[in-house]
Amino acid sequence: MPETKQITTRVLPGFMELLPAGQIQFERMRSTIQASFERFGFIPLVTPVIERSEVLLSKAGGETEKQIYRFTKGENDLALRFDLTVPVARYVSEHFNQLTFPFRRYAIGTVYRGERPQKGRFREFYQCDIDIIGLGELSLVNDAEILSVIYTTFVNLALPDFTVRINNRKVLNGLFAGLGVGELAVDIMRMIDKREKIGDEAFLGSLAELGLSAGVVARLSDFVQIRGSNAEVIAGLQAMGIQNELFEAGVRDLAEVTRAVEYLGVPLKNFAIDLSIARGLDYYTGTVYETILNDHPEFGSICSGGRYDNLAEQYIDQKLPGVGISIGLTRLFDQLSDAGLIEPGPATVTRVLVAPMIPDLKIPLEIASCLREAGVPTEVYLEAARLKKMLNYANKLGVPYAVIVGEDEIKEGQYSLKNMLTGEQAKVTVEQLIDRVKNIPDSDI
Amino acid sequence: MPETKQITTRVLPGFMELLPAGQIQFERMRSTIQASFERFGFIPLVTPVIERSEVLLSKAGGETEKQIYRFTKGENDLALRFDLTVPVARYVSEHFNQLTFPFRRYAIGTVYRGERPQKGRFREFYQCDIDIIGLGELSLVNDAEILSVIYTTFVNLALPDFTVRINNRKVLNGLFAGLGVGELAVDIMRMIDKREKIGDEAFLGSLAELGLSAGVVARLSDFVQIRGSNAEVIAGLQAMGIQNELFEAGVRDLAEVTRAVEYLGVPLKNFAIDLSIARGLDYYTGTVYETILNDHPEFGSICSGGRYDNLAEQYIDQKLPGVGISIGLTRLFDQLSDAGLIEPGPATVTRVLVAPMIPDLKIPLEIASCLREAGVPTEVYLEAARLKKMLNYANKLGVPYAVIVGEDEIKEGQYSLKNMLTGEQAKVTVEQLIDRVKNIPDSDI
Numbered sequence: 090m091p092e093t094k095q096i097t098t099r100v101l102p103g104f105m106e107l108l109p110a111g112q113i114q115f116e117r118m119r120s121t122i123q124a125s126f127e128r129f130g131f132i133p134l135v136t137p138v139i140e141r142s143e144v145l146l147s148k149a150g151g152e153t154e155k156q157i158y159r160f161t162k163g164e165n166d167l168a169l170r171f172d173l174t175v176p177v178a179r180y181v182s183e184h185f186n187q188l189t190f191p192f193r194r195y196a197i198g199t200v201y202r203g204e205r206p207q208k209g210r211f212r213e214f215y216q217c218d219i220d221i222i223g224l225g226e227l228s229l230v231n232d233a234e235i236l237s238v239i240y241t242t243f244v245n246l247a248l249p250d251f252t253v254r255i256n257n258r259k260v261l262n263g264l265f266a267g268l269g270v271g272e273l274a275v276d277i278m279r280m281i282d283k284r285e286k287i288g289d290e291a292f293l294g295s296l297a298e299l300g301l302s303a304g305v306v307a308r309l310s311d312f313v314q315i316r317g318s319n320a321e322v323i324a325g326l327q328a329m330g331i332q333n334e335l336f337e338a339g340v341r342d343l344a345e346v347t348r349a350v351e352y353l354g355v356p357l358k359n360f361a362i363d364l365s366i367a368r369g370l371d372y373y374t375g376t377v378y379e380t381i382l383n384d385h386p387e388f389g390s391i392c393s394g395g396r397y398d399n400l401a402e403q404y405i406d407q408k409l410p411g412v413g414i415s416i417g418l419t420r421l422f423d424q425l426s427d428a429g430l431i432e433p434g435p436a437t438v439t440r441v442l443v444a445p446m447i448p449d450l451k452i453p454l455e456i457a458s459c460l461r462e463a464g465v466p467t468e469v470y471l472e473a474a475r476l477k478k479m480l481n482y483a484n485k486l487g488v489p490y491a492v493i494v495g496e497d498e499i500k501e502g503q504y505s506l507k508n509m510l511t512g513e514q515a516k517v518t519v520e521q522l523i524d525r526v527k528n529i530p531d532s533d534i
Numbered sequence: 535m536p537e538t539k540q541i542t543t544r545v546l547p548g549f550m551e552l553l554p555a556g557q558i559q560f561e562r563m564r565s566t567i568q569a570s571f572e573r574f575g576f577i578p579l580v581t582p583v584i585e586r587s588e589v590l591l592s593k594a595g596g597e598t599e600k601q602i603y604r605f606t607k608g609e610n611d612l613a614l615r616f617d618l619t620v621p622v623a624r625y626v627s628e629h630f631n632q633l634t635f636p637f638r639r640y641a642i643g644t645v646y647r648g649e650r651p652q653k654g655r656f657r658e659f660y661q662c663d664i665d666i667i668g669l670g671e672l673s674l675v676n677d678a679e680i681l682s683v684i685y686t687t688f689v690n691l692a693l694p695d696f697t698v699r700i701n702n703r704k705v706l707n708g709l710f711a712g713l714g715v716g717e718l719a720v721d722i723m724r725m726i727d728k729r730e731k732i733g734d735e736a737f738l739g740s741l742a743e744l745g746l747s748a749g750v751v752a753r754l755s756d757f758v759q760i761r762g763s764n765a766e767v768i769a770g771l772q773a774m775g776i777q778n779e780l781f782e783a784g785v786r787d788l789a790e791v792t793r794a795v796e797y798l799g800v801p802l803k804n805f806a807i808d809l810s811i812a813r814g815l816d817y818y819t820g821t822v823y824e825t826i827l828n829d830h831p832e833f834g835s836i837c838s839g840g841r842y843d844n845l846a847e848q849y850i851d852q853k854l855p856g857v858g859i860s861i862g863l864t865r866l867f868d869q870l871s872d873a874g875l876i877e878p879g880p881a882t883v884t885r886v887l888v889a890p891m892i893p894d895l896k897i898p899l900e901i902a903s904c905l906r907e908a909g910v911p912t913e914v915y916l917e918a919a920r921l922k923k924m925l926n927y928a929n930k931l932g933v934p935y936a937v938i939v940g941e942d943e944i945k946e947g948q949y950s951l952k953n954m955l956t957g958e959q960a961k962v963t964v965e966q967l968i969d970r971v972k973n974i975p976d977s978d979i
Binding site for chain 2: 096097098099100101104105106107108109112113115116127128129130131132133134135136137138139140141143144147158159160162163165167179180182183184187188189191193194199201203212213223226227228230231233234237241349352353354403404405436437438439450451454455457458461464465466467468469471472473482485486
């Protein structure tokens with residue numbers, strides 16, 4: 090049937106699809122993130138991939154709206170979610186009366202954006218989000234907890250040296266107001282966001298282009314260059330002598346959040362106030378976060394978020410302040426892979442391959458069942474083949490152990506356990522076999 | 535802004551969305567299924583939700599094609615996957631040279647069918663699939679392994695009394711051929727599939743309507759009524775005296791598969807040959823499975839599948855025989871919930887709520903970090919509130935323990951641990967606290 094073979098069987102461009110070894114590592118990252126989130130009492134929340142377009146479009150804008158996957162089915166105007174924030178806002182509004190606040194949820198799922206496919210940009214990608222949503226109010230210590238979650242998650246992921254940078258939008262907005270340029274806040278914020286990318290000179294030039302006076306530009310330049318320990322940065326901010334309530338509140342907030350972060354045991358080397366972080370999104374109103382791998386600043390922020398005043402004002406007449414972050418897992422995995430930061434691993438979860446040397450599979454299958462009952466992922470090589478082919482299969486997949494079951498072994502009640510990495514071989518009973526292969530940490534394989 | 539409040543913020547009909555307690559139980563089922571699959575060496579495989587329409591439509595037909603979510607984005611004719619089988623066929627074809635066979639994969643993900651929404655029918659639902667795909671050939675013992683996976687999975691899910699029913703399409707097709715009615719095989723099979731639903735009389739009537747002779751109808755009636763132990767059923771089949779090679783091969787296959795299932799330790803009470811199972815899908819060619827909750831036959835089959843000759847003939851010139859099954863998790867969860875078979879559980883994963891009675895949160899946050907480091911999901915009540923409100927929060931969510939941290943407790947270094955279920959309260963050090971709350975099985979809470 091030559092025509093049917095003409096079907097393009099390639100995955101769509103912009104969609105990540107992994108081979109088994111990569112997929113296993115991806116899943117390991119995903120479950121590590123999930124376990125880290127649950128450690129802090131966040132509960133899983135799953136919402137549909139498809140929503141009414143009017144729900145999604147009520148929050149989308151600009152680029153996002155262009156990128157949205159939208160279609161009709163029957164009479165319904167539908168779209169695929171482009172983030173996990175709009176769905177949680179819809180969820181909280183819809184189920185408001187059945188939820189307990191503060192509501193702590195995580196969501197790990199795919200979102201869809203029809204971006205131009207290019208290296209590092211995906212049209213389907215996993216986001217791993219947490220949010221704490223309060224009713225009416227939400228204590229500032231939650232902002233510290235969120236930072237502690239980021240820290241714990243990246244430690245558990247065994248990622249190299251990273252820094253969570255935090256800032257506070259009140260400090261920025263208060264500063265602009267205090268300097269009399271509040272109406273340009275959004276533009277100035279955008280320039281501050283770009284500063285790291287464009288460099289100091291272009292940054293100062295761009296401020297001047299906004300029509301700011303030399304004096305204001307100098308103050309802003311001083312501001313973004315305040316450096317040092319958290320205590321020093323806070324002292325530096327206080328020393329600026331800005332007479333603005335919002336600014337002062339922001340500085341107090343930063344001090345309170347960083348103090349609570351220390352209480353939570355996050356090492357000082359893993360977080361820092363960085364006054365040059367603004368996070369473009371309009372709805373952040375307080376703390377904002379970015380996370381940088383110190384040796385890979387080119388990754389950009391691998392975990393970002395912030396505090397917002399009201400999650401779902403477009404859906405419900407309740408004030409729902411919150412704070413949350415998001416990890417773009419698909420992109421992060423892609424970047425880590427490209428940078429060689431993901432160790433190559435096995436293409437299987439199997440720990441033991443049972444290799445039968447006899448046509449009657451009674452004993453090999455029984456041994457496999459014993460291992461499985463003991464929690465050891467086990468396969469039996471079920472096709473007729475020579476031992477060499479079976480061991481070759483184990484080697485190709487990266488199965489760490491093979492158990493050879495032949496007539497002699499069955500008579501003796503002792504089976505040959507072969508360590509596929511070292512080639513070592515030993516005769517063991519089934520009990521010894523289970524003991525030997527059971528509690529081996531991944532790193533020892 | 536009254537207009538913006540007009541947005542319909544309800545989840546779309548036909549889409550399951552759970553409240554926290556339900557979601558936690560759903561996730562527990564999902565991870566139990568996943569762990570069960572991995573125990574047998576199946577590896578995770580994730581493919582995109584969106585595929586090219588031509589890929590999906592090459593296998594779809596009839597109802598499925600009408601139900602498909604299809605749309606264009608730019609120049610691409612796209613669709614949402616309606617099962618996980620077509621994607622794995624596309625994946626194996628595309629990555630054929632990088633895979634090792636037999637290829638054992640599981641996939642747990644959502645699929646989409648625009649069915650008319652009705653009770654128990656979902657437009658987005660989770661399927662949990664496993665398949666073993668051979669290259670050129672695949673030993674029959676794999677069919678037994680698949681049954682062992684079904685058994686293990688449902689035991690791990692702690693589902694009530696269930697039976698995996700198996701049959702073999704060769705027996706059916708060989709029987710029809712042997713009776714000289716091979717050209718009506720598909721129609722007869724459809725009637726056999728319906729027999730349980732429509733009853734014996736209607737079944738026999740429908741066979742007569744197909745134009746079958748009274749003699750053939752009598753033989754078919756005898757056939758579907760063969761009962762007894764697996765050995766008895768096989769003896770009954772042999773005693774029918776059907777002179778047909780396919781039939782004989784099918785009977786041999788059934789005998790071999792059921793023997794291997796016994797070797798794998800599946801209790802006889804949990805599986806049975808059932809000659810009335812056909813499974814409509816055309817591509818099954820050997821073993822077929824259905825799984826029934828014995829006390830809830832109205833659920834229908836909760837896990838079905840079978841053996842097929844060729845997974846991906848429409849995509850690749852390789853013979854890829856396989857055997858696999860699928861659990862429709864969303865539907866199963868819905869049915870179990872309706873039948874009251876899902877125990878109500880907490881609306882949180884949190885095991886301990888730290889309740890601070892003091893404004894300085896240093897010690898409460900430190901205690902929380904200790905608990906989290908020890909692996910105990912922990913929350914701190916961070917809003918200013920009285921103890922009563924905090925304990926009320928714990929009660930509403932179903933948090934099993936609260937630790938009360940006040941000035942006296944801090945002085946003593948002993949904190950009040952309250953069992954929220956029994957009301958018992960004890961003074962404990964942080965170390966004792968961790969010991970007490972750490973390794974409590976869920977069932978003891």
